[in-house]
Amino acid sequence: MKKLLSFVVMMAIMFALQSQNIIFQTGFDDAPLGAPVAQSYSDWWTTWNDTPGGADDGVISDEQAQSPPHSAKVVWGDDIVFKAGDRTSGAYIFDFDMFLPNGLPAYFNILHHFAGASSQWALGVYFNITSSQVGVGTYVRHNGQRTNFTPPPANTWFPVSIFIDLDNDIANIKINGTEILEWQFSIKEDGGQGLRQLGVVSYWPPQTGARFYIDNFVFTQVAEDGAANMNVTPTSISEWTPEGNANIVKPITITNTGNSMGDYSSWIRFDELIDDGDIQDFTLTYSSDDVWYMVGYNVTEPREVELAVKFPTSYFCEMIGTYVTRMSYFLPPFEVGGNRLTFRIYGSNVGGRPGALLAETSLNNVYLGEWNEVTLSEPFLLDGAEIWLAVTFTHLVVADDYYPIATDDQTAVPGVNFIRLGTGSWSELVSSNPATAYGNIMIKGETQGIVTPACWLSLVGNTSGNVPMGSTRTFNATFNATGLEVGTYRANLFVTTSDENNPLFEIPCTLQITEVGIETYTVNNIQTTVYPNPASDMVTIESNKNINSIQLFNNMGQIVYSSVVNGEKTTVNTANFGKGIYFLKVNTDAGTKNIKIAVQ
Numbered sequence: 001m002k003k004l005l006s007f008v009v010m011m012a013i014m015f016a017l018q019s020q021n022i023i024f025q026t027g028f029d030d031a032p033l034g035a036p037v038a039q040s041y042s043d044w045w046t047t048w049n050d051t052p053g054g055a056d057d058g059v060i061s062d063e064q065a066q067s068p069p070h071s072a073k074v075v076w077g078d079d080i081v082f083k084a085g086d087r088t089s090g091a092y093i094f095d096f097d098m099f100l101p102n103g104l105p106a107y108f109n110i111l112h113h114f115a116g117a118s119s120q121w122a123l124g125v126y127f128n129i130t131s132s133q134v135g136v137g138t139y140v141r142h143n144g145q146r147t148n149f150t151p152p153p154a155n156t157w158f159p160v161s162i163f164i165d166l167d168n169d170i171a172n173i174k175i176n177g178t179e180i181l182e183w184q185f186s187i188k189e190d191g192g193q194g195l196r197q198l199g200v201v202s203y204w205p206p207q208t209g210a211r212f213y214i215d216n217f218v219f220t221q222v223a224e225d226g227a228a229n230m231n232v233t234p235t236s237i238s239e240w241t242p243e244g245n246a247n248i249v250k251p252i253t254i255t256n257t258g259n260s261m262g263d264y265s266s267w268i269r270f271d272e273l274i275d276d277g278d279i280q281d282f283t284l285t286y287s288s289d290d291v292w293y294m295v296g297y298n299v300t301e302p303r304e305v306e307l308a309v310k311f312p313t314s315y316f317c318e319m320i321g322t323y324v325t326r327m328s329y330f331l332p333p334f335e336v337g338g339n340r341l342t343f344r345i346y347g348s349n350v351g352g353r354p355g356a357l358l359a360e361t362s363l364n365n366v367y368l369g370e371w372n373e374v375t376l377s378e379p380f381l382l383d384g385a386e387i388w389l390a391v392t393f394t395h396l397v398v399a400d401d402y403y404p405i406a407t408d409d410q411t412a413v414p415g416v417n418f419i420r421l422g423t424g425s426w427s428e429l430v431s432s433n434p435a436t437a438y439g440n441i442m443i444k445g446e447t448q449g450i451v452t453p454a455c456w457l458s459l460v461g462n463t464s465g466n467v468p469m470g471s472t473r474t475f476n477a478t479f480n481a482t483g484l485e486v487g488t489y490r491a492n493l494f495v496t497t498s499d500e501n502n503p504l505f506e507i508p509c510t511l512q513i514t515e516v517g518i519e520t521y522t523v524n525n526i527q528t529t530v531y532p533n534p535a536s537d538m539v540t541i542e543s544n545k546n547i548n549s550i551q552l553f554n555n556m557g558q559i560v561y562s563s564v565v566n567g568e569k570t571t572v573n574t575a576n577f578g579k580g581i582y583f584l585k586v587n588t589d590a591g592t593k594n595i596k597i598a599v600q
Contacts, residue, residue, distance in 0.1 A: 023092075024082075025218040028070040031060045037072045037080050048079035048116065048202065051300050056080075058203070064213045066097040066157040071215040072203075079204040081114065084219065086425055087198040088498075089260050091165040091223035094201060099213040103154035105129050106212040108203045110162065112188070112195040113427045116297055118419045120199070120427045121189035123181075125160075125173070127151060131207050140173065140181045144191035152176045157215070162201075167226040167260035167469065169196055186466070192414075195351065196261065196466060197425070226260025230467070230499035232507070237493075238538050238571050240512045240531055241481045248479040252459075252507070254495065256467040263350045263498040265464035266475065268313050268509075270384040270454045270491045273321045277450040282319045284311055284389060284445035286416060287330075287408040289371075292439045294332045294403035295429075299395055302337050303421050307405065307429070307441050308346065308354050308390035310416040314458060316382055321452030323379035327361070329391040330442035333369035334404045337394025340364050341372055345380050345445075346388040350498050352415065352464050353426045354388040371444075382447060384454055384491065388418075389445045395421075405429075407439035417441045456480050457491050457509055479511050488512045488537050512537055526590050534598035537575045543568055545588035553583045574599050 024044050031040035037060060038045040039053035047056040058080045061073035074080055084092070100106050106127040112120040124141040128151055135141070138151040152158040158176040164185055165171065172182040188194035205211055232254050239248045256262040286309065297303070307329075327343040342362045349355030363374040380387075395404060405419070407429070417429045417440055431438050461475035477493060493507040514532040522528075527544040541550060546568060552561035560582070561572060577599045584595045 021221045023219045023221055027067050027216050028060055028072050033060055035060045044083055046081050049298055064099045066215040071213045073213050074203050074205055075211040076205045076208050082201045084198045084200055089166050089225040090221055093220045093222055094162040096217040097157045097159055097215045099157050103128050105207045105210045107206040110201055111199040112197045113425050114200040115421055115427050118427050118429055120194050124189050142183050142189055143187050147181045149180050169261050227258050228256050228260050228262025228499045229258030230262045230497040230502050231255045232495045232505040236508045238510045239479050240540055243486055243513050246481045250477045251474050252477055254467050254473045256469055259469055262467045264495055265350055266459055266495045267386040268384045268491050268493055270320050272490050273452045280451055282447045286413045286440040287442045288410050290409040291406050292409035293407045295405035296403040303395045305395045306392035306420050308388045308418045309441050309443050310388050312386045313384050317455040319447050320382050320384050320454035322447040322449030323381050324445045324447050325379045326373055326375050326446040328371045328373035328444045330371050330406045331366055332403055332406050334402050336404055339366055341366050342392045343374055344390040348386040350496050389443050391443055406442040408442055410439050412440050456484055484513050486513050526593055528586055528593045530595055534600040535574045536600055538571055538573050540571045543588050545590045548587045551585045555581050
């Protein structure tokens with residue numbers, strides 16, 4: 001257990017406390033005795049089943065109170081939820097007091113995202129647990145690990161304080177005056193990268209007979225929302241290689257000079273598609289045809305449920321140039337509202353979630369316990385950009401045994417199966433019980449068309465994630481010439497960011513494959529390399545000395561191109577030059593070299 005805050009967290013808190021703004025506070029004294037807690041403060045509180053005033057709501061009580069006369073009482077079967085607003089920037093503090101009668105079990109958590117069983121847990125705090133199903137002891141659980149601490153004294157009020165800095169992605173929790181844990185906020189309770197988002201705080205008595213009390217709840221913003229300032233380099237990439245099996249790796253660097261952590265994601269789009277070749281058919285899916293686990297929700301009114309599956313460029317690079325013509329979903333033997341399914345295709349968004357809606361087609365009179373297939377109203381081109389295949393339907397209110405969400409019998413591919421209720425935030429479809437782990441969502445896309453060579457460009461490494469303020473992140477663009485014919489290949493690399501002023505960066509990428517090799521000239525220890533020669537779209541000049549500048553002359557002695565370089569390598573775009581012989585003058589720190597080149 002930590003006794004002292006780290007320097008980073010301590011400085012963040014000190015800076016944050018300079019500008020406090022209480023967002024919500026209550027001692028539960030302004031609500032009538034015996035009233036439901038969430039129903040009394042419905043703008044800010046709800047219940048796990050989103051039914052304020054329902055069976056899982058707490059009650060305003062005078063049995064115990066740290067600041068009389070009232071507190072909030074929760075008993076076994078209750079689960080009250082404070083809605084923090086899905087915040088993604090700023091720094092915040094939760095302060096509240098707790099009372100555990102006779103040392104009974106208690107539990108609360110912080111969620112990145114609240115969506116019932118598909119919520120994303122950030123942290124779990126467990127008191128006096130005696131059930132092995134939950135995990136015996138008193139501890140904080142984060143990143144799949146326990147941090148044990150001494151149980152607070154029974155029948156005594158004690159304070160809890162939680163600091164969360166979303167701009168720096170750090171947090172800490174103090175219980176009864178002692179810091180228990182400092183952690184990276186975006187890491188999930190059970191491990192793995194999660195959302196850098198503050199969703200809710202939930203209070204739940206975890207065992208039969210359990211009850212506890214909450215008082216003096218305060219939610220404070222202690223630092224204003226920050227903003228990322230993102231930049232991406234290089235702004236373009238042009239590479240050349242002779243015909244063969246060469247791999248060229250170019251780093252892509254993302255810089256954040258703002259005062260908040262920035263998020264980004266990247267993808268490739270191939271604009272030059274071929275229209276001559278054999279028509280081929282492919283299937284986009286991670287799913288088998290066998291249902292293993294079906295899922296449903298306890299809702300009190302019909303709710304729209306949307307399922308989405310992510311397909312990055314690396315999944316379908318051998319399908320680029322074909323069109324998604326049909327989509328299908330296996331609907332379990334349970335009715336959905338209006339007997340209707342709506343199929344959608346989304347682009348990608350920052351944070352690895354569905355983005356803009358790109359296509360939509362509905363299917364009426366669906367069949368239960370079968371695959372339901374629809375033909376898209378317009379075929380959708382796979383041009384290399386990451387896509388999401390989605391299906392949405394109305395989840396009905398059914399008392400028992402209603403499971404309209406189908407997953408297959410395979411181990412779910414991590415990070416690709418997502419769900420949302422209504423128009424809320426997306427979260428990964430995972431089970432909170434490992435013994436009943438879900439498979440892959442049973443959705444498919446059928447594609448048809450002429451394949452365009454596209455696997456020659458791929459992205460490797462940290463292709464999505466976040467960049468702390470004052471930091472950089474790097475991933476690689478890999479050019480692979482294997483199997484490519486002589487010619488010029490073009491694509492565009494895109495980086496989407498959370499910087500409102502720079503939300504999208506586009507990097508043109510060109511790979512030229514030629515039959516000729518590299519020509520190297522060495523005079524007076526100046527080694528100059530020119531390739532390709534002859535050139536068509538571009539020519540690259542390298543030297544073992546710093547190149548100050550270059551000039552290109554036509555056969556009449558006229559300068560047709562001039563550039564200041566100040567480096568050991570440069571590229572000249574020759575696509576707009578007429579065919580013929582040109583003379584290149586390379587000025588280096590050690591002297592000048594004249595080279596004849598041909599443009600064809």
